Amino acid sequence: MNDSGVELLAADLSTDRLHAALRDPALASMNFLNEVASRFPEAISLAAGRPSEDFFDVDDLPRYLQVFCDYLAAERGADAALVRRTLFQYGRTKGIIHELLARNLACDEGIDVDPESIVVTVGCQEAMFLVLRALRTDERDVVLTVSPGYVGLAGAARLVDMPLWPVRENEDGVDLDHLVEQIEAVHAAGQRPRAFYLVPDFANPSGASLDLEARQRLLAIAAEHDLLILEDNPYGLFQAEDGQRLPTLKALDTSRRVIYLGSLAKTCFPGARVGFAVADQRVAGADGGSTLFADELSKIKSMLTVNTSPLAQAIAGGKLLEHDCSLLKANTREIQLYSRNMRLLLEGMDRRFPRGENHQVSWNTPGGGFFAVVTVPFIADDTALEYGASKYGVLWTPMSHFYDGRGGENQLRLSVSAVSPDEMEAGLDRLAMLIADLSDKEVSTQ
Numbered sequence: 001m002n003d004s005g006v007e008l009l010a011a012d013l014s015t016d017r018l019h020a021a022l023r024d025p026a027l028a029s030m031n032f033l034n035e036v037a038s039r040f041p042e043a044i045s046l047a048a049g050r051p052s053e054d055f056f057d058v059d060d061l062p063r064y065l066q067v068f069c070d071y072l073a074a075e076r077g078a079d080a081a082l083v084r085r086t087l088f089q090y091g092r093t094k095g096i097i098h099e100l101l102a103r104n105l106a107c108d109e110g111i112d113v114d115p116e117s118i119v120v121t122v123g124c125q126e127a128m129f130l131v132l133r134a135l136r137t138d139e140r141d142v143v144l145t146v147s148p149g150y151v152g153l154a155g156a157a158r159l160v161d162m163p164l165w166p167v168r169e170n171e172d173g174v175d176l177d178h179l180v181e182q183i184e185a186v187h188a189a190g191q192r193p194r195a196f197y198l199v200p201d202f203a204n205p206s207g208a209s210l211d212l213e214a215r216q217r218l219l220a221i222a223a224e225h226d227l228l229i230l231e232d233n234p235y236g237l238f239q240a241e242d243g244q245r246l247p248t249l250k251a252l253d254t255s256r257r258v259i260y261l262g263s264l265a266k267t268c269f270p271g272a273r274v275g276f277a278v279a280d281q282r283v284a285g286a287d288g289g290s291t292l293f294a295d296e297l298s299k300i301k302s303m304l305t306v307n308t309s310p311l312a313q314a315i316a317g318g319k320l321l322e323h324d325c326s327l328l329k330a331n332t333r334e335i336q337l338y339s340r341n342m343r344l345l346l347e348g349m350d351r352r353f354p355r356g357e358n359h360q361v362s363w364n365t366p367g368g369g370f371f372a373v374v375t376v377p378f379i380a381d382d383t384a385l386e387y388g389a390s391k392y393g394v395l396w397t398p399m400s401h402f403y404d405g406r407g408g409e410n411q412l413r414l415s416v417s418a419v420s421p422d423e424m425e426a427g428l429d430r431l432a433m434l435i436a437d438l439s440d441k442e443v444s445t446q
Contacts, residue, residue, distance in 0.1 A: 095120025202369020
C-alpha cells in the first residue's frame with residue numbers, strides 16, 4: 001500500500017493483452033531450438049543452420065575496415081572527416097554499401113539494378129518485415145509461401161497481421177499447379193494475393209531447388225495473376241562442385257515482378273547482421289509521379305531501425321572489395337566445405353540405411369546448400385529431439401516447425417554446414433542409434 005492506504009498492484013501483463021502473434025508457435029520455434037542446444041552443449045549438432053567457423057579470423061576485420069575506408073577516399077573522394085562521419089554517425093537509411101551490392105549482383109548473379117533500388121537492412125529478416133509491412137494495406141491482403149518454409153517469414157507475416165496461404169512443395173521445389181489453385185482460392189475467399197515467398201535454391205528447410213523450366217513458368221504465373229515474387233537467396237552460391245548454378249528468378253525477371261531478398265550472413269558472416277532488399281518496382285503517386293519501392297521501404301526502416309550499422313556495413317563492404325565484389329570468389333573454400341559435407345551426409349546415410357532394406361528410412365538428395373530431409377517411421381517431434389539429445393547426444397530439427405499447421409510429423413531436417421567430417425560420422429552414428437531405438441518403440445506400440 002502507499003501512504004494513503006491504497007493498494008498498489010504490480011503492472012504485470014497477460015497474454016490476451018499482448019499481440020496475438022506472441023502466442024504463435026512460429027515465434028517460439030527458434031528460441032526453443034536454441035534452448036535445447038544450450039541444455040545439451042556436448043551433443044553433436046546436425047541442426048544448426050549457421051555457416052562454418054573454420055575460416056573466421058578476427059584479424060580480417062580491421063583489414064576489411066581499412067579496405068572500405070580506402071575505397072571511400074579513392075573512389076568516393078571522401079576526406080578524413082567524411083570517412084569518420086560515415087563510420088561513426090547514423091548514416092543513410094538505405095545503406096552505404098548499396099553500390100558495392102549492386103556490383104556484386106551484376107558480377108555473381110547477372111542482375112543489373114540501380115544501386116538506389118537497394119535497401120541495406122539489419123539481416124534479411126528486416127527486409128522481409130519491411131516488404132510485408134508495405135504490402136499489407138488491410139485485412140484482405142495475404143502472402144503465399146512454400147510449405148514447408150522458413151519460419152522467419154511466417155513470423156514476420158504474423159507481426160504485420162498478414163495471413164499466410166501455404167503452397168505445397170514437391171520434388172521439383174514448388175507445386176506450381178497448387179500455387180495457381182491457391183491464388184484462385186484466395187480470390188474466391190474475397191482476399192488479395194499480394195506476393196509469393198520462396199527460396200528457389202537449396203531451400204530452408206528442405207534443400208529443394210527449382211529447375212529452369214519451373215523458374216520460367218513461375219514468372220509467367222506471377223505475370224498472369226499480377227503477383228509479386230519474394231525471392232530469398234541465402235544459399236544460391238553453395239552449389240555442389242559438380243553441379244551448375246541456375247540463374248536467379250531476379251536475373252530472369254523482365255517486368256520487375258521479383259523483389260530480391262539478400263543476406264550476407266552465410267556468404268560473409270552473420271555477426272555483421274547485414275541483409276538487403278532489391279526493390280526496383282515503381283510506385284505511382286497520387287500526384288502522377290512515381291518513386292522506387294525501395295524508397296517506400298526506407299520510410300518504414302527509418303521508423304524501425306533508423307539505419308543498418310555503418311560499421312557492420314563497412315566491414316562487409318571491405319570483404320566485398322577485397323574480392324572484387326564477388327562473393328563467389330570470396331567463398332571458394334566454403335563452397336568446397338559445404339559440398340564435401342553434403343556428400344559425406346548422403347554417403348553416410350546410404351551406408352547406415354542401405355537402399356532396399358526394410359528400415360523405412362528415406363531422404364532427399366539436395367544438389368547443394370546446407371540442408372537435407374530424412375523421413376523416419378516414428379513421430380520426430382520436440383519430445384523425440386530432446387530424447388535424442390539427452391540419450392544419444394545428437395541434435396536435429398523437427399520438420400513440423402516449418403509447417404503452418406500440421407505437416408512433417410515423420411520428418412527431420414539435418415544441416416551439414418557447421419560440423420567437421422569426424423563430427424558428421426559420429427553424429428550420423430548417434431542418429432542411426434536413435435532411429436533404431438524410436439523405430440522399435442513405434443513397432444512395439446502398434
